[in-house]
Amino acid sequence: MKIFxxxxxxxxxxxIAAHLVRAGHHVRGLIRxxxxxxxxxxxxxxxxxxxxxxxxxxxxxxxxxxxVINAASSDHEGAVKALIEGLAGSGKPFLHTSGSSIVGDxxxxxxxxxxxxxxxxxxxxxxxxTADKAxxxxxxxxxxxxxxxxxRAAVLCNTLIYGxxxxxxxxxxxxxxxxxxxxKSGVVRHVGSGGNVWSNVxxxxxxxxxxxxxxxxPAGTFYFVESGEASFxxxxxxxxxxxxxxxxxxxxxxxxxKEWGYEMASYGLGSNSRVRGERARSLLGWQPKRTSxxxxxxxxxxxxxxTS
Numbered sequence: 001m002k003i004f005x006x007x008x009x010x011x012x013x014x015x016i017a018a019h020l021v022r023a024g025h026h027v028r029g030l031i032r033x034x035x036x037x038x039x040x041x042x043x044x045x046x047x048x049x050x051x052x053x054x055x056x057x058x059x060x061x062x063x064x065x066x067x068v069i070n071a072a073s074s075d076h077e078g079a080v081k082a083l084i085e086g087l088a089g090s091g092k093p094f095l096h097t098s099g100s101s102i103v104g105d106x107x108x109x110x111x112x113x114x115x116x117x118x119x120x121x122x123x124x125x126x127x128x129x130t131a132d133k134a135x136x137x138x139x140x141x142x143x144x145x146x147x148x149x150x151x152r153a154a155v156l157c158n159t160l161i162y163g164x165x166x167x168x169x170x171x172x173x174x175x176x177x178x179x180x181x182x183x184k185s186g187v188v189r190h191v192g193s194g195g196n197v198w199s200n201v202x203x204x205x206x207x208x209x210x211x212x213x214x215x216x217x218p219a220g221t222f223y224f225v226e227s228g229e230a231s232f233x234x235x236x237x238x239x240x241x242x243x244x245x246x247x248x249x250x251x252x253x254x255x256x257x258k259e260w261g262y263e264m265a266s267y268g269l270g271s272n273s274r275v276r277g278e279r280a281r282s283l284l285g286w287q288p289k290r291t292s293x294x295x296x297x298x299x300x301x302x303x304x305x306x307t308s
Contacts (some may be wrong), residue, residue, distance in 0.1 A: 001025045001214070004065035006052065006079065007072030008045055009036040012026070012097060013095075013257050015169030016071055018043045019207035020214075028061065030072065039168055046271070052079035062086025067093040067214050074098045074136050080143060088149045092109070093214050096143040098157040100224060102133045102197060104271030108253040109192020109232065116273030117197060123224055123279050125217065132267070140222070147220030154217040156210065159226040159275060163203035164303065170274040172203070172269050177260055178239055188240040191256045191270035194233030198224035198273045202290035212284040224277035227288035234271065236254040 003020055005156065006227040007013030008029020017027045021044040027047045030052075031037070037047040043051040053070055058079060063086045070083060072096055083271050087094050096167050101119045105112060112118025121127065129137040182188040205227055212221070212264045236248035267273075280286040 001066045002064070003027045003214070004048075004061040005069040005071055006030040007168070008040055008047070009033070009068075009167055010071065011165040011167070011170040011172050011203070012161065013069070013071030013276050014040075014043070014170055015067060015165050015203050016165035016186045016207045016210045017045045019204075021045060021209055022209060028065070030061070030179065042286050043166060045108045052076045054136050055082045056102050058082040059086035060062070065092070066156055066250070069095045071097045071298055075150050076141050077135075077142070079275060080139055084149065084151065087146070087151045091150050091152060091219065093152040093218075094143065094146060094154070094215055095210055096140070096153070098155050098206050099134065100157050100159045100226075100273045100275050101267040101271065102129055102140070102157065103265040103275060104133070104251055104273045106130070106266045106271050107192070107272060109190060109196050109250075109270045110193055111193075111195035111197065111231070120276060121224075122273045122276050123222055139261065152217060152219045154213055154219070154221045154223065156223050156225055156248075157215060157275075158206060159199035159201055159224065159273060160293070161201055161203050161206055163290070164294055165203060175235065175239070175263065175301070177269065178191075179243070179263050181259060182239065182243055182245060186245065188243070188245055189251040189256070190232040190236040191251055191253055191265055193250050194236055194248065195231055196272045197229050197231045197272065199275045199286065200226070200228040200293045201225050201227045202296065205288035205290055209280055209286050212286055214285050219284065219285065221279060224275040226234070226277045227228045228293060229274055229293045230293050234294060235297060238294045239301070242254065242298055243299055249273065
């Protein structure tokens with residue numbers, strides 16, 4: 001299969017692309033910087049130089065490919081519209097990458113309301129998005145609606161992703177920020193009390209799910225991508241053990257926002273995002289192999305020569 005993927009030099013896109021190459025597919029990957037070409041070629045990915053604003057390029061690549069994956073941005077409406085235009089009427093698969101902060105509660109690092117903590121969300125009962133997340137949810141819906149244009153479109157809504165990326169120098173979004181802050185200050189910190197819980201998934205299992213979705217997904221399907229969950233307090237404690245630092249410290253949201261910015265501190269690191277992804281298992285036969293982010297942090301995160 002000839003596959004076009006955006007974000008091919010990134011942690012998610014590059015790992016998916018490399019996995020698909022190993023599975024025997026021909027992959028063309030969009031990258032902004034020509035200097036990343038050699039790394040993609042090392043992984044067997046054919047580089048395409050351009051940006052998400054290159055509408056004509058995106059349309060042409062979508063028309064020429066057998067399938068398209070958008071892994072560059074969950075929030076670039078223009079790119080999604082261009083890819084849909086290129087795929088309209090083709091019956092080809094289009095996988096769009098979203099993120100489960102769309103159900104984040106911006107709790108300030110607290111566990112959430114209720115005896116069992118924050119609410120758990122399922123794929124068939126999504127909440128109305130907050131004002132912060134409404135634009136992303138609207139793009140997700142745009143993709144799902146593309147099924148009406150004879151596109152086998154699906155949204156893969158990833159939770160906190162951990163693991164080492166295929167592309168040298170690439171890193172995931174959340175845990176590396178905790179690590180970098182600890183390297184800088186000597187103290188591991190989490191937002192608020194760190195009682196907030198995120199569902200999570202290993203990057204290798206993410207890549208395998210994208211492969212399965214290309215082959216099998218019904219049109220117009222939304223997937224949560226998860227294989228476990230953990231509190232930030234437990235993850236930061238595991239980071240402290242791995243880095244041989246003292247006990248992690250609580251950090252008021254306002255201070256965390258100075259370090260990580262509003263979006264990352266409030267949602268990526270300071271919210272609850274608890275979801276269950278039944279569809280990937282039931283519809284696609286997905287069977288994630290890694291289910292403990294704590295185990296990965298303690299034993300694999302600082303592996304020599306790896307990214308995280």
